[in-house]
Amino acid sequence: MGIIETKDLVFEYIRRDEEGNVEGITRAVDNVNLDIKQGDFVAILGHNGSGKSTLAKHINAILYPTEGTVWVDGKDTSREENLWDVRQEAGMVFQNPDNQIIGQVVEEDVGFGPENLGIPTKEIWERVEESLKAVGMYEFRKHSPNKLSGGQKQRVSIAGVIAMHPKCIVLDEPTAMLDPNGRKEVIRAARALNDVEEITIILITHYMEEIIHANKVFVMDKGKIAMEGTPREIFSQVEKLKALRLDVPQVTLLAHELKKSGLAIPEGILTCEELVAALGRLNRRK
Amino acid sequence: MLRDITLGQYYQTDSVIHRLDPRVKLATTICYIISLFIVDNLIGYVIAGLFLALVIKLSKVPPKFMIRGMKSILFLLIIAVGFNLFLTPGETLVAFWKLRITKEGGRLAAFMAIRLVFLIMGSSVMTLTTTPNNLTDGMEKLLGPLKRIRVPVHEISMMMSIALRFIPILLEETDKIMKAQIARGADFENGNLIKKAKSLVPLLVPLFISAFRRANDLAMAMEARCYRGGEHRTKMKPLVYHKRDGIAYGVVVCYLALCIIFGKILL
Numbered sequence: 001m002g003i004i005e006t007k008d009l010v011f012e013y014i015r016r017d018e019e020g021n022v023e024g025i026t027r028a029v030d031n032v033n034l035d036i037k038q039g040d041f042v043a044i045l046g047h048n049g050s051g052k053s054t055l056a057k058h059i060n061a062i063l064y065p066t067e068g069t070v071w072v073d074g075k076d077t078s079r080e081e082n083l084w085d086v087r088q089e090a091g092m093v094f095q096n097p098d099n100q101i102i103g104q105v106v107e108e109d110v111g112f113g114p115e116n117l118g119i120p121t122k123e124i125w126e127r128v129e130e131s132l133k134a135v136g137m138y139e140f141r142k143h144s145p146n147k148l149s150g151g152q153k154q155r156v157s158i159a160g161v162i163a164m165h166p167k168c169i170v171l172d173e174p175t176a177m178l179d180p181n182g183r184k185e186v187i188r189a190a191r192a193l194n195d196v197e198e199i200t201i202i203l204i205t206h207y208m209e210e211i212i213h214a215n216k217v218f219v220m221d222k223g224k225i226a227m228e229g230t231p232r233e234i235f236s237q238v239e240k241l242k243a244l245r246l247d248v249p250q251v252t253l254l255a256h257e258l259k260k261s262g263l264a265i266p267e268g269i270l271t272c273e274e275l276v277a278a279l280g281r282l283n284r285r286k
Numbered sequence: 287m288l289r290d291i292t293l294g295q296y297y298q299t300d301s302v303i304h305r306l307d308p309r310v311k312l313a314t315t316i317c318y319i320i321s322l323f324i325v326d327n328l329i330g331y332v333i334a335g336l337f338l339a340l341v342i343k344l345s346k347v348p349p350k351f352m353i354r355g356m357k358s359i360l361f362l363l364i365i366a367v368g369f370n371l372f373l374t375p376g377e378t379l380v381a382f383w384k385l386r387i388t389k390e391g392g393r394l395a396a397f398m399a400i401r402l403v404f405l406i407m408g409s410s411v412m413t414l415t416t417t418p419n420n421l422t423d424g425m426e427k428l429l430g431p432l433k434r435i436r437v438p439v440h441e442i443s444m445m446m447s448i449a450l451r452f453i454p455i456l457l458e459e460t461d462k463i464m465k466a467q468i469a470r471g472a473d474f475e476n477g478n479l480i481k482k483a484k485s486l487v488p489l490l491v492p493l494f495i496s497a498f499r500r501a502n503d504l505a506m507a508m509e510a511r512c513y514r515g516g517e518h519r520t521k522m523k524p525l526v527y528h529k530r531d532g533i534a535y536g537v538v539v540c541y542l543a544l545c546i547i548f549g550k551i552l553l
Binding site: 060062087088091092094096098099100101102103104105107108111113114115117118119120121124125128145146160161164 | 419448450451455499500503504509511518519520521523524
């Protein structure tokens, strides 16, 4: 069993009118089966309303399944006694950097999680130092979070999660409100954690560029898992991605169009370098 | 930039008073205010004045910052002094038109003025030398015993520190919404008072909506980080009494004793 596993997971939002009568039911997550291994870098893609954020909230026990089960490190998230263990083991970083920083000083915010876990003071300081160093924000530890850029704030949020020593971090569209530089910073920090600390990363996003480093990608549509595979496998199905209203990275799209018009280059090109190499090979063959 | 505003009126410097535990400062301020109302003769006020002067000197905060705080209560001061001066019955000193100043009135007015000035200066010494953060921490600890009678002390202090954290964010947001509404032709500057108040509606409604949304997000983020109220919680920066705090308590007790002996019993 992997670090995160879901079985026939279903979640329904129930809309009620003012008297509390059921107005309608929206099935946000529909029969999802996942099995994520320790140390994986998993990306979950999907356009707005595809249920990806709802799925993410199940991993952290913020939402409970309507049907089916979610296990985090073998613990059933819907059981009350597992709640705090699950939340400690699966940290979560949200979209809006301003709305998830609690402390008025960077280091205090990072210390918030360990404080809640009841960690002794001395160890809190060690954890804060090590987490801030892991995301490269140590020199900002005395700053007010209000004076940081969006990317820096998100890195502080990530540090706040790392300080709780989780086995897995769920990043729920952490880059949606950032500029391109901030996005790069955050993704780099997440990758470093995955490489160095071997923390399982689950990145939820709708930016295709961010998933090329993942070792597994799930594409969600209407609450279901529509596609599953490595980034290369996913990106070789350009038409299907387009049908799911997802933007394919420009290089991949270019390679796809070139192939369609008769050039012999492989499907699933992810980076500029790969395309250049493929075109070079093509040139030599002539 | 709105982001750079300083909250409260903390004056950044390094002094004995700054380093004191916030609990000591809170308790001292409360004792000081009580002492101002215990004493009712000149010697008592001289003692209170000397104590205050000593603390201000030790705090290294320029006295002009204290005086700045006075401006806000000037109006209150004038009213309080005026009422006491003219409306106290007793032996008439001066009388003109329908107003008369009595000997007792003069005495009362003078004491009232001194009391108010000392009170405001005393409490500004505290706010000038303690960060808002420290202050809420101190309050949480100091009011701790109230937990037994179900006062949500931890929750109150958590609310205060979250409010402090979000004030600059919401100010910035207000600025943004204001600009957006001005761009759509809203007028926040012209018109009479009622018109101006009405023009605030398109500013306040979006601000409230956004504040609620933020609150919702923040609550979720806090839960995700295992926040479960004040129980089982440890502190990253716990308040620990040092030797200087003990000395400070001693000084305060001596001061209170002096006030009671000279300001109340002896004379």
